[in-house]
Amino acid sequence: MENTKEEGSGRIIAFDCLRVLAAFAVVVLHVAAQNFSISVRTFEWNVYNFFDGAVRWCVPVFVMISGALFLNPTKKVSIKKLYRKYVLHIVVLFAVWSLFYTVRYSLLRGVGIKDCVRIFFTGHYHMWYLQMTIGVYILIPVLKKITETAMLTRYFLLVGLVMTYVIPTLLQFPNIGILRQGVSNMKFYMTLGYPFYFVLGYYLASETFGVRARRLIYLLGLLGFAVTIGLSGWLSWEAGTNRALYSDFSLNVLLESVGVFVFIKYHFTEKKTGRRMKGIFSRMSGYTLGIYLIHPFVLTELGNRAGFKVTSFNPVLSVPALSMVTFLISFLLIYIIRRIPKVGKIIA
Incomplete structure (x- = not known):
């Protein structure tokens, strides 16, 4: 990514x-989903639906950042280092935080040991991200x-x-859907899912x-936002809540993600970003994974103990307000x- 390095x-x-x-967008997503x-x-x-659809790019962008950094030719990572430094760290994070959430929301509420063990290995609802990251990291030497x-x-x-x-988009149409099993049997697993975003991040960062x-x-990014928000709303209005267009692997979310990534690449450069703003972003950046891990706890406790929920007042104000409070408290705790x-x- 050119012209973006701090001297x-x-x-x-x-x-x-x-x-x-992206970390703030994840918080907004989970706040908006509270009463969905x-x-x-x-x-x-x-x-x-508006807020949820507007931040669906958050996880793809997280993955794209990792891809841009790890796949950069100047970053040399041996397989030994990959496992000892990076994969092991994610495993430790998962173990620590899954234990925390299991004890806090299961064991202390009387859930049986057997179920607690299952819950621990499954992880809290947001911890799938760590499991996915391990899978992508294992593929780094190949990618x-x-x-x-x-x-x-x-080509990839x-x-x-x-x-x-x-x-997958075409298969949603009735006359083409009959090909679904044949396509499924092709089993293009490596090019499916988050490895695609990982490589895409490197490509977008290195291309001019x-x-x-x-x-x-x-x-196209704006079109992606419009489809995610507008078409999701229309489909849900017609047949009940429809979350198909919220998927990270829907074409509209891909367009959102690419638009956000490229926009920030060219508008938050060394020359265009003020010294104070650069300082804020650079300092907070190191806390974002921790914020991601702890924010569900903060969000839950704000509702249970302080009575501050997305339903507390008009959602036009409550969603951004609760998101900001959750984000800031999460930042302070991780700090x-x-x-x-x-x-x-x-661990953070």
Whole structure:
């Protein structure tokens, strides 16, 4: 990602910005989902749908940042280092935080030991991200080989685009749906899912896009937002809550994610970002994974102990307000945890 490094520090300003924005977007997503089961024919549901649809890019962007960093040719990661430093760290994070959530919300509420063990290995509802990350990390040596050449990178992305987004979209139509089993039998697992976003992040970070290309990307991104919010609302209005277009592997969310990534890449550079703003993003960036891990606890406790829920007042205000409070408290808690000698930076 050109023109985004802090002079003398090697930090990439756009990545810091993306991490912070994506972490906040995850909080917004979970806040908006708190009361999503109400009737779709209400003002409140449509507000939740708006906020939910507007931040669906958050997880793909997190994965794309990791891909841009790990697949950069200058980053040398041996298989031994990959497992000892990166995979092991994610395993430790999962074990620590899954134990915390299992004890807090299961064991202390009288859930049996057998069920607690199952809950521990499954993880709290948001911890699938760590499990997914382990799977993607294991593929890094293979993905690095692919991204060594531009042709293979584009080929991988093309196959992934067709198999993950285009064909599944077409299979939703009645007369084409009969091909579903045949396509499924092809088992394109490696190009499906988050490895695609991982490689895409590297590609978008390393490619240079002209003004016209960027405008097209932004236009398609806006179209993605419109489809996610508008079409989800319309489909739900017609047949009850429909979350198909919320998937990270829907074409509209892909367009959202690419639009956000490229926009930040070109608008939060060394020259365009003020010193104070750079300082804020660079400092907060290191806390984003911890914020992701602890924010469900903060959100739950705000509701249970302080009575502050998304239903407390008009959702137009309650969603952003509760999101901001949850985000800031999560940041403060992780700030404190990371200052625990020896273990703080390992577990948060």
